[in-house]
Every structure is written in structure tokens, then in C-alpha cells.
Amino acid sequence: MLSVREIADQILDREGGFVNDPDDPGGATNHGVTIHTLRALGIDLDGDGAVTAGDVRRLSRDQAREIFIRDYFERPRISMLPEVLQPSVFDMYVNSGANAVRILQRLLGRMGEPVRVDGAIGPQTAAAARRAAAAAPDHIADAYGIARRNYYYRLADARPASRKYARRRDGGKGGWIIRAEAFISPPLRLTEAEHRARVAQWG
Numbered sequence: 001m002l003s004v005r006e007i008a009d010q011i012l013d014r015e016g017g018f019v020n021d022p023d024d025p026g027g028a029t030n031h032g033v034t035i036h037t038l039r040a041l042g043i044d045l046d047g048d049g050a051v052t053a054g055d056v057r058r059l060s061r062d063q064a065r066e067i068f069i070r071d072y073f074e075r076p077r078i079s080m081l082p083e084v085l086q087p088s089v090f091d092m093y094v095n096s097g098a099n100a101v102r103i104l105q106r107l108l109g110r111m112g113e114p115v116r117v118d119g120a121i122g123p124q125t126a127a128a129a130r131r132a133a134a135a136a137p138d139h140i141a142d143a144y145g146i147a148r149r150n151y152y153y154r155l156a157d158a159r160p161a162s163r164k165y166a167r168r169r170d171g172g173k174g175g176w177i178i179r180a181e182a183f184i185s186p187p188l189r190l191t192e193a194e195h196r197a198r199v200a201q202w203g
Contacts, residue, residue: 001083002087004069004073004079004090005065005069007073007086007087007090007091008065008068008069008073008090009065010087010091011032011068011090011091011094012031012032012061012064012065012068014032014091014179014182015029015031015032015064015094016031016032017030017031018030018056018057020053020056023161023162023164027053028053028056028057029056030056030057030059030064031059031060031061031064032064032068032094032095033056033059033063033064033067033068034056035051035052035053035055035056037067037071038051038055038056038059039051041067041071043055043059043063045058045059046058068090068094072090072093072094073090073093076093076098076100076101076120076121077121077122077126078090078093078121080121080123080125080126081104081121081126081129081130082129082130082133082140084133084137084140084141085104085129085133085140085141085144087183088141088144088145088148088183089101089104089144091179091182091183092148095179096151097119098119098120099119099151101119101120101121101125102117102118102119103144103147103148103151104125104129104144104147105117105118105119105125106147107132107143107144107147108125108128108129108132111132111135111136111140111143112132113128113129113131113132114128115128141183142184142185142188144183145180145181145183145184145188146180146184146188148180148183149177149180149181149184149190152165152166152176152177152180153166153177153198153199155176156176156199156202157201157202160202163199163202166199167195167199167202171196171199172192172195172196173190173192173195177190177195
């Protein structure tokens, strides 16, 4: 099992550096940390009294790692989940906040472990996740990865501006799908043909 720091470093590798894409609701982002996160945490790196895109640009990889571990792993209590789920849920929490937990909670319900879908990990969700992992130890991580992939496709279905994150210009898998499938066993990843069929409706 990787350490939390090792998982955080893998997330940092996936996230990359500074971007400010007008189509991204997250706004200015660096190492996966958005301007909204810096504002919520009150991190004013240049000390001018306002958190702006300039502060996002100043954020270091080490500072981002600290934020990930403290605010996206420890604060949402991902450590309460079975170890097999922690890397993917942590990665998804960085990417999509509490939706990472809602995806898991809905999956648990489909696996016969109904829990409240509130985006928070508490004793009920943690116990249900442990039971589900014990019942399907070889499958639960794949099931969560597939649920993540489906979530990304549905987001792109509903928001055309986000489709570029799920489908490259040449029609292949975009970053969202590649990211989800990094946590899915190779036999369960979509073929290029299956991916193209899934996104064909987008035109």
C-alpha cells in the first residue's frame, strides 16, 4: 500500500502546473489546487490582502501536497475507508470534492449497502465500505473507478463546454477518462471504439 504522501505525489503528477481555462468552473488552478480552494483556506501567498490568480501561480508543489493531505485526505476522513479504495477516492476528492464520496455512497447502495448520499464519510459510510470491500475484495476498486468514469461522461453529456476534458480533439479519451481508468484494471477499461461510441452523441 502506498503512503498518503506517495498517493499525493501521484496526484500532483496527474494535475500538472498552472492553467486558467475559461471553460473550467474551477478557475485558475495550479498543481490541482484551484483559486476557490485558496480563497476558502485564506491562503494569500503574496500578502496583498486578496487571493488572486497570481497567488495560484505562486503555489509550490510542496504547498499543494500539504493542502491535498490536510484538506482532501485527512479532513474528509478518507483514512476511514478500506485501503483498496483510498487512492481513487483521494484522487477524485482532489478533482471533484465531496462528489468523490457521493459517487462511493451511491455505489455502496447499488452493492446492497444503502447509506445516506451526503458527501461525508462517517461511521455509517465507512462501515458500509468495509463490508462491501470484504464481500468483493477483487472488484470494489474497479467498481468505484467505473462509477467515476460514468460520472465524468454524464458531466460532459450535460455540459458541452466540459466535453473537451472527456474527449480529445481527435476523438480519443480525454484527461478525465484517462484519469478514472488509471484506477480500473486494464481488462475493464474501454476500448477506443467503445469510448468513441459512448461520445458519438456529442457530435
